[in-house]
Amino acid sequence: NAGVTQTPKFRVLKTGQSMTLLCAQDMNHEYMYWYRQDPGMGLRLIHYSVGEGTTAKGEVPDGYNVSRLKKQNFLLGLESAAPSQTSVYFCASSPGLAGEHYEQYFGPGTRLTVT
Amino acid sequence: RKEVEQDPGPFNVPEGATVAFNCTYSNSASQSFFWYRQDCRKEPKLLMSVYSSGNEDGRFTAQLNRASQYISLLIRDSKLSDSATYLCAVNIYSNYQLIWGAGTKLIIKP
Numbered sequence: 001n002a003g004v005t006q007t008p009k010f011r012v013l014k015t016g017q018s019m020t021l022l023c024a025q026d027m028n029h030e031y032m033y034w035y036r037q038d039p040g041m042g043l044r045l046i047h048y049s050v051g052e053g054t055t056a057k058g059e060v061p062d063g064y065n066v067s068r069l070k071k072q073n074f075l076l077g078l079e080s081a082a083p084s085q086t087s088v089y090f091c092a093s094s095p096g097l098a099g100e101h102y103e104q105y106f107g108p109g110t111r112l113t114v115t
Numbered sequence: 116r117k118e119v120e121q122d123p124g125p126f127n128v129p130e131g132a133t134v135a136f137n138c139t140y141s142n143s144a145s146q147s148f149f150w151y152r153q154d155c156r157k158e159p160k161l162l163m164s165v166y167s168s169g170n171e172d173g174r175f176t177a178q179l180n181r182a183s184q185y186i187s188l189l190i191r192d193s194k195l196s197d198s199a200t201y202l203c204a205v206n207i208y209s210n211y212q213l214i215w216g217a218g219t220k221l222i223i224k225p
Contacts, residue, residue: 031211042217043159043202050211058212090158102147102206104213106158 002026006091006107013081013114021076021110023091030096032074033058033104034066036087043090049074050096081114088112118142119205121216129224132193136219138203139185145214147206148186150177152199153218159202162188190221198223 004025013019023032034046045058047066055066063085065077074093078085088111092104120139128134140148148165163170165177165186176189190197200220204213 033212040217043215045212048211056211088156096211102211102213103149103161103164104204105161109158 004091004093004105004107006089006110008110009108010111011113013078013112015082015114017081018077018079019081019112020078021089021091021112023074023076023093023107024072025074025091025093025105026072027093027095027105028071029093029105030071031094031104032068033092033094034064034074034076035090035092036060036085037090037109038087046076046089081112083114086112086114118214119203119216121201121203121219123217123219125220125222127222127224128193130193130195133189133191134193134221135187135189136201136221137185137187138205138216138219139183140205140214141184142205142207142214143181143184144207145184145205148177148179149204149206149213150175150186150188151202151204153202154199162201193223195223195225197221 007022033048035043044060049068052071067075091107094104150162151159152162153159169178174191178187200218202218203216
């Protein structure tokens with residue numbers, strides 16, 4: 001039982017390049033989330049999903065897109081990376097309404113630097 | 116006013132001491148409450164859920180005060196390994212999201 005996994009762990013991009021971050025969970029959770037964490041800013045929600053095939057915008061969605069084609073996977077895309085997107089990205093999952101449990105479990109994070 | 120507020124610290128505490136910090140929330144419809152621990156450059160990890168009746172796990176005790184709208188975390192007999200940032204998170208009933216505090220940094224000194 002791996003929990004929540006994220007790939008890659010580290011990445012350096014040049015301005016304008018694109019990339020996809022992959023999150024996978026093996027806990028059969030309904031809800032999945034993408035956050036970014038910057039020094040002094042705390043966790044900020046980018047996008048989230050409440051089930052397979054659904055996505056919704058969070059607090060800071062601009063410049064990002066997401067997809068959840070399979071229940072266990074949640075992809076975060078950066079179409080044209082900008083230096084302001086340099087951050088640590090965390091994926092999380094939650095059982096959700098199925099068990100009325102809203103605690104979230106996090107992956108190890110992806111450290112992204114955009115130069 | 117932020118929805119969830121925490122004293123950023125740092126709290127500098129000698130090993131073996133007891134330390135407590137609070138997290139205040141503004142929405143009275145908040146239903147579920149959590150404490151997370153985050154080590155430097157690592158992911159947040161669930162420390163404990165906070166129930167209406169309080170919750171204790173070893174040296175850690177969490178309590179909820181609905182009247183004053185805050186949750187607390189008490190750490191007894193603190194260890195060097197307790198040094199971390201402690202995040203609180205609040206769920207509003209039927210909302211899919213957790214609202215996060217910015218964290219309280221705790222440093223345990225030998």
